[in-house]
Amino acid sequence: MKRLGPVYTLAAGAVMAVVLGTVSATTSPTTQNVNAQDDTAATVAEATSQATPTPAAVRTAKPTPAKADYAGRVTGNGGLIAVSVRNGKAVAYFCDGRIEAWLKGKAADGKVTLSGRNNASITARLGGGKAAGTLAFGGRKWTFDAPVVKKPSGLYRASAVVRGANVRAGWIYLDDGTRVGLTVVNDEVADVAIPEPGQNAVVDGVEVDPQDVDEFIEGF
Numbered sequence: 001m002k003r004l005g006p007v008y009t010l011a012a013g014a015v016m017a018v019v020l021g022t023v024s025a026t027t028s029p030t031t032q033n034v035n036a037q038d039d040t041a042a043t044v045a046e047a048t049s050q051a052t053p054t055p056a057a058v059r060t061a062k063p064t065p066a067k068a069d070y071a072g073r074v075t076g077n078g079g080l081i082a083v084s085v086r087n088g089k090a091v092a093y094f095c096d097g098r099i100e101a102w103l104k105g106k107a108a109d110g111k112v113t114l115s116g117r118n119n120a121s122i123t124a125r126l127g128g129g130k131a132a133g134t135l136a137f138g139g140r141k142w143t144f145d146a147p148v149v150k151k152p153s154g155l156y157r158a159s160a161v162v163r164g165a166n167v168r169a170g171w172i173y174l175d176d177g178t179r180v181g182l183t184v185v186n187d188e189v190a191d192v193a194i195p196e197p198g199q200n201a202v203v204d205g206v207e208v209d210p211q212d213v214d215e216f217i218e219g220f
Helices: 004-027 031-051 213-219
Strands: 067-074 080-086 089-095 100-108 111-116 121-127 130-137 140-147 154-162 165-173 179-185 188-190 201-203 206-208
Touching: 067 130, 067 154, 080 111, 080 121, 080 140, 080 154, 080 165, 080 213, 089 111, 089 154, 089 165, 089 179, 089 213, 100 121, 111 130, 154 201, 154 206, 154 213, 165 201, 179 201
Parallel strands: none
Antiparallel strands: 067 080, 067 140, 080 089, 089 100, 100 111, 111 121, 121 130, 130 140, 154 165, 165 179, 179 188, 201 206
8 A cells, every 4th residue: 555655646646737828828818819809900900091092171161240230331232231141141222212122131151142022132241340242122132331330320220100101111321421311111212301310200200219120130
């Protein structure tokens, strides 16, 4: 029995060596497989990069003022024009003291586009402290440059019923004191004096209150 002891010890040692060897082989990192995965990821990334085109440059919209008032002279006509912008909506008025045109439309991408009765239209760029563009009306076209103006200059409108008659009036005031306007009573031009800035017009003995753009644009 004593002589068998070393045999058992060697056998146990051999078994232990085999077990340790197996454990070592199992826990050793598989460097080759890891590298293969890295190579695969790189290949996929490269293929994705080639397959996905670089997005084209996105066109940047030109700034449009949320609120602005412009007024100036119509070149070659002698009349005045006023354009006002409020949160994407635009209104305009052209008048030379004999004829007039009211227009409405939108303001976006740094310009205004408006239309009115009798095929009246306005297209103008907004920038550099002015509205510059073209007015078409009555089969003719004119250009204009209308700088930014501040109250009391700018556009005013009146709409009322006076002694049973429908009254509509429009006035434009420039910073240099120039002014123009027209009052229409039952669709006929009436002889009504242009009021001083901040004062009421008098139609058939009745005072009519001129409204600024903020007061009438929503219902226009």
